[in-house]
Amino acid sequence: xxxxxxxxxxxxxxxxxxxxxxxxxxxxxxxxxxxxxxxxxxxxxxxxxxxxxxxxxxxxxxxxxxxxxxxxxxxxxxxxxxxxxxxxxxxxxxxxxxxxxxxxxxxxxxxxxxxxxxxxxxxxxxxxxxxxxxxxxxxxxxxxxxxxxxxxxxxxxxxxxxxxxxxxxxxxxxxxxxxxxxxxxxxxxxxxxxxxxxxxxxxxxxxxxxxxxxxxxxxxxxxxxxxxxxxxxxxxxxxxxxxxxxxxxxxxxxxxxxxxxxxxxxxxxxxxxxxxxxxxxxxxxxxxxxxxxxxxxxxxxxxxxxxxxxxxxxxxxxxxxxxxxxxxxxxxxxxxxxxxxxxxxxxxxxxxxxxxxxxxxxxxxxxxxxxxxxxxxxxxxxxxxxxxxxxxxxxxxxxxxxxxxxxxxxxxxxxxxxxxxxxxxxxxxxxxxxxxxxxxxxxxxxxxxxxxxxxxxxxxxxxxxxxxxxxxxxxxxxxxxxxxxxxxxxxxxxxxxxxxxxxxxxxxxxxxxxxxxxxxxxxxxxxxxxxxxxxxxxxxxxxxxxxxxxxxxxxxxxxxxxxxxxxxxxxxxxxxxxxxxxxxxxxxxxxxxxxxxxxxxxxxxxxxxxxxxxxxxxxxxxxxxxxxxxxxxxxxxxxxxxxxxxxxxxxxxxxxxxxxxxxxxxxxxxxxxxxxxxxxxxxxxxxxxxxxxxxxxxxxxxxxxxxxxxxxxxxxxxxxxxxxxxxxxx
Amino acid sequence: xxxxxxxxxxxxxxxxxxxxxxxxxxxxxxxxxxxxxxxxxxxxxxxxxxxxxxxxxxxxxxxxxxxxxxxxxxxxxxxxxxxxxxxxxxxxxxxxxxxxxxxxxxxxxxxxxxxxxxxxxxxxxxxxxxxxxxxxxxxxxxxxxxxxxxxxxxxxxxxxxxxxxxxxxxxxxxx
Numbered sequence: 001x002x003x004x005x006x007x008x009x010x011x012x013x014x015x016x017x018x019x020x021x022x023x024x025x026x027x028x029x030x031x032x033x034x035x036x037x038x039x040x041x042x043x044x045x046x047x048x049x050x051x052x053x054x055x056x057x058x059x060x061x062x063x064x065x066x067x068x069x070x071x072x073x074x075x076x077x078x079x080x081x082x083x084x085x086x087x088x089x090x091x092x093x094x095x096x097x098x099x100x101x102x103x104x105x106x107x108x109x110x111x112x113x114x115x116x117x118x119x120x121x122x123x124x125x126x127x128x129x130x131x132x133x134x135x136x137x138x139x140x141x142x143x144x145x146x147x148x149x150x151x152x153x154x155x156x157x158x159x160x161x162x163x164x165x166x167x168x169x170x171x172x173x174x175x176x177x178x179x180x181x182x183x184x185x186x187x188x189x190x191x192x193x194x195x196x197x198x199x200x201x202x203x204x205x206x207x208x209x210x211x212x213x214x215x216x217x218x219x220x221x222x223x224x225x226x227x228x229x230x231x232x233x234x235x236x237x238x239x240x241x242x243x244x245x246x247x248x249x250x251x252x253x254x255x256x257x258x259x260x261x262x263x264x265x266x267x268x269x270x271x272x273x274x275x276x277x278x279x280x281x282x283x284x285x286x287x288x289x290x291x292x293x294x295x296x297x298x299x300x301x302x303x304x305x306x307x308x309x310x311x312x313x314x315x316x317x318x319x320x321x322x323x324x325x326x327x328x329x330x331x332x333x334x335x336x337x338x339x340x341x342x343x344x345x346x347x348x349x350x351x352x353x354x355x356x357x358x359x360x361x362x363x364x365x366x367x368x369x370x371x372x373x374x375x376x377x378x379x380x381x382x383x384x385x386x387x388x389x390x391x392x393x394x395x396x397x398x399x400x401x402x403x404x405x406x407x408x409x410x411x412x413x414x415x416x417x418x419x420x421x422x423x424x425x426x427x428x429x430x431x432x433x434x435x436x437x438x439x440x441x442x443x444x445x446x447x448x449x450x451x452x453x454x455x456x457x458x459x460x461x462x463x464x465x466x467x468x469x470x471x472x473x474x475x476x477x478x479x480x481x482x483x484x485x486x487x488x489x490x491x492x493x494x495x496x497x498x499x500x501x502x503x504x505x506x507x508x509x510x511x512x513x514x515x516x517x518x519x520x521x522x523x524x525x526x527x528x529x530x531x532x533x534x535x536x537x538x539x540x541x542x543x544x545x546x547x548x549x550x551x552x553x554x555x556x557x558x559x560x561x562x563x564x565x566x567x568x569x570x571x572x573x574x575x576x577x578x579x580x581x582x583x584x585x586x587x588x589x590x591x592x593x594x595x596x597x598x599x600x601x602x603x604x605x606x607x608x609x610x611x612x613x614x615x616x617x618x619x620x621x622x623x624x625x626x627x628x629x630x631x632x633x634x635x636x637x638x639x640x641x642x643x644x645x646x647x648x649x650x651x652x653x654x655x656x657x658x659x660x661x662x663x664x665x666x667x668x669x670x671x672x673x674x675x676x677x678x679x680x681x682x683x684x685x686x687x688x689x690x691x692x693x694x695x696x697x698x699x700x701x702x703x704x705x706x707x708x709x710x711x712x713x714x715x716x717x718x719x720x721x722x723x724x725x726x727x728x729x730x
Numbered sequence: 731x732x733x734x735x736x737x738x739x740x741x742x743x744x745x746x747x748x749x750x751x752x753x754x755x756x757x758x759x760x761x762x763x764x765x766x767x768x769x770x771x772x773x774x775x776x777x778x779x780x781x782x783x784x785x786x787x788x789x790x791x792x793x794x795x796x797x798x799x800x801x802x803x804x805x806x807x808x809x810x811x812x813x814x815x816x817x818x819x820x821x822x823x824x825x826x827x828x829x830x831x832x833x834x835x836x837x838x839x840x841x842x843x844x845x846x847x848x849x850x851x852x853x854x855x856x857x858x859x860x861x862x863x864x865x866x867x868x869x870x871x872x873x874x875x876x877x878x879x880x881x882x883x884x885x886x887x888x889x890x891x892x893x894x895x896x897x898x899x900x901x902x903x904x905x
Contacts, residue, residue: 008739011739011740011743014743015743015746018743018746018747018750021750022750022753025753025754025757026757028754029754029757029758123735123738123739124735124739125735125738125739125741125742125743128739128742128743128746129742132746257801257802258801258802261802261804269768271770271771272768272769272770272771273771273804273806274771274804275771275773275774275775275789275790275804275805283770369738400804400806400807400808400809401804401806401807403806404769404771405768405769406765406767406768406769407764407765408765408766408768411765451734451738455738455741455742458742458745459745462745462746462749463749465749466749466753466766467768469753470753470766470768471768473753473757475753475756475757475766476756476757476766476767476768478756478757478758478759479759
């Protein structure tokens with residue numbers, strides 16, 4: 001096995017730094033430009049972490065975001081990840097800057113980890129190339145922008161490296177692996193973690209040629225212990241997602257309708273030639289490029305022919321590279337009938353299988369470089385060049401839909417054949433038929449040829465990354481004012497226009513009559529205003545059904561409140577403000593006043609409910625009266641009850657979901673749900689205070705037992721592990 | 731590290747640096763690199779109606795009539811369109827005429843005049859001028875016009891001038 005020598009460190013560091021610099025492209029070039037996405041990052045990560053910080057600062061676990069959609073759980077929300085490693089940055093700097101720093105650091109360390117990984121198999125420059133190809137594959141590169149995905153390759157690679165380390169003692173390896181698994185789980189979306197598990201389990205098995213040795217066993221035991229230790233969180237997530245509006249939602253299938261389009265999408269980014277309003281990551285997600293695919297296939301053939309000599313590498317490429325990549329392709333585009341997969345994006349399998357497919361690419365380059373294979377290497381390179389050139393010739397007849405693609409694709413496909421032509425001109429054609437030419441001591445151009453072909457292929461592969469980088473980084477817009485996936489101006493991270501948020505009273509509730517993707521309801525938290533529309537992975541199905549049945553909402557990217565207005569119900573939900581995209585005559589006829597507006601740019605109008613409802617109210621003599629003596633705390637609300645003459649009913653405008661704990665004067669009580677699903681608590685004249693706290697989904701005893709047992713087992717394993725036994729014996 | 735490996739690594743990193751540098755230069759606007767312009771396909775596929783066991787769809791400037799049971803065919807695959815009896819017209823009504831006639835080759839078809847006025851494209855059949863909502867180049871979709879459905883043709887005059895007057899009098903505006 002090759003080892004990473006310290007004299008190679010500067011080159012690896014250079015590659016890692018260049019990746020970080022590239023990830024900060026517009027951050028460096030344009031003023032007030034930061035690296036964040038105006039959708040998931042702003043609407044979810046910044047909002048969720050803001051609430052999480054408040055809870056943690058108060059010494060509580062961040063269990064619920066009261067400001068989102070009548071209370072949305074936080075721990076089960078895979079887009080917040082309050083305990084992620086990358087969440088630390090948000091404690092020290094503003095959120096847009098924190099995200100920019102995270103991308104820079106994660107890009108840097110991921111590149112380094114990947115280089116060390118590939119260096120086990122290849123020469124330094126091939127290792128660096130494979131690292132770049134893995135990191136800048138559209139899937140991982142696109143999602144490096146997102147808080148809940150960006151650390152996936154980093155932890156995955158670290159785990160593989162620790163697993164296979166020969167230098168670490170048993171105790172160190174177990175401890176590091178356990179910590180890495182836990183950090184992986186809490187730093188990356190659970191869906192991605194679960195996809196990575198087969199790769200993590202299979203890596204050593206296949207690398208060791210199907211041998212299950214003590215390393216494999218100990219690694220598997222640690223994985224199981226880590227899974228057990230995170231079982232409470234997994235259980236909570238499972239309970240929340242099973243009742244979420246996301247179940248059965250299938251946005252990932254049918255994007256590329258037939259196998260033809262699916263195949264072409266591998267060769268050229270779909271956004272350049274496909275209709276159906278492809279946008280977002282679907283415009284680039286499936287792109288691998290012809291150059292990469294042919295290099296991978298060529299590498300696979302090289303490994304296949306040498307499989308007896310290097311079975312482990314062959315198995316890694318085949319079982320962890322090609323097989324899962326092909327399966328994921330089939331399921332992604334044709335799996336809408338499979339309920340287990342139809343709400344998930346199966347191309348995420350490629351994030352991990354790519355690493356092993358790149359082993360094939362690296363093997364091909366190694367084959368080309370190997371001076372002992374001079375003749376075969378040259379032949380392979382010429383064949384590869386011709387294979388790249390043929391599609392260019394056949395495209396007009398075979399794929400007329402690719403007429404208008406970028407010229408860059410054509411140039412990179414023609415580059416190798418062009419270089420072959422140059423090579424043939426500059427060297428003697430006769431020399432190509434001389435085999436072997438290994439004993440000459442004279443330095444001729446031919447002695448460099450093996451690497452020349454490999455370098456040409458490498459250049460081609462790097463050039464094939466450019467369309468991905470161009471689209472994802474938004475290079476062609478040449479500014480930061482048009483927000484794109486990777487960069488935006490700092491003000492896009494906040495509720496805009498600001499003066500509209502300032503016009504709303506803190507701890508009151510608003511609803512925007514606008515698609516939730518704009519994030520007004522979510523970003524209202526920065527002004528301590530509670531939002532009503534739904535946009536979260538764990539938005540509750542039951543609540544949506546209630547609102548839908550009452551005809552209060554329009555379904556669009558989850559849902560938002562919309563006319564025709566039912567004013568009594570809006571007041572019952574505590575909705576004091578409505579943010580509309582323009583004038584609303586129905587509201588104006590019913591005495592809703594415009595308290596703020598933005599006529600210049602957006603046309604937004606903020607209407608105030610004449611009832612000025614509070615999120616807390618109580619029943620008095622048959623009428624509902626607002627109650628303002630309350631304080632919101634992390635995970636709950638404390639209310640000072642009014643003086644009443646007889647038994648009364650308190651209503652709190654939070655969704656009465658499982659997990660709330662209700663206390664009246666310190667004693668636990670039962671609650672009820674209103675017609676609209678809100679919390680209702682009866683109270684007596686002598687009651688003084690009500691405390692409502694969200695404790696999360698109740699975790700069953702057996703889950704807690706598994707957690708404690710796993711921690712105990714891990715500690716025991718470390719204590720009684722082989723190192724200690726050897727030292728005891730001596 | 732062997733000298734040859736060092737050399738190869740440096741060459742490779744130099745190339746990579748050049749690519750990164752190119753992206754910086756292009757993004758900054760200092761130099762416009764035409765090769766780094768990757769055209770993005772524009773326009774959504776709109777389902778307009780079902781007619782005589784045919785789905786009438788709009789995409790960009792075209793209206794296509796696809797017989798039931800035929801899977802998606804990319805609009806640029808002209809030969810495939812002919813093979814599958816998929817007709818391409820310039821308006822919804824023209825597509826229906828093609829379906830009625832059972833052929834794309836009608837005696838009279840709408841010809842684009844390359845004139846757009848008030849978000850309406852002018853087309854000609856014989857001596858008559860028809861209008862169809864023009865395509866917004868930004869989105870690739872027809873401009874939304876009050877009271878005028880996307881892809882619908884309207885007879886707007888016997889000459890271009892008359893058509894312009896018709897547009898002025900009706901005050902057609904897009905949203």
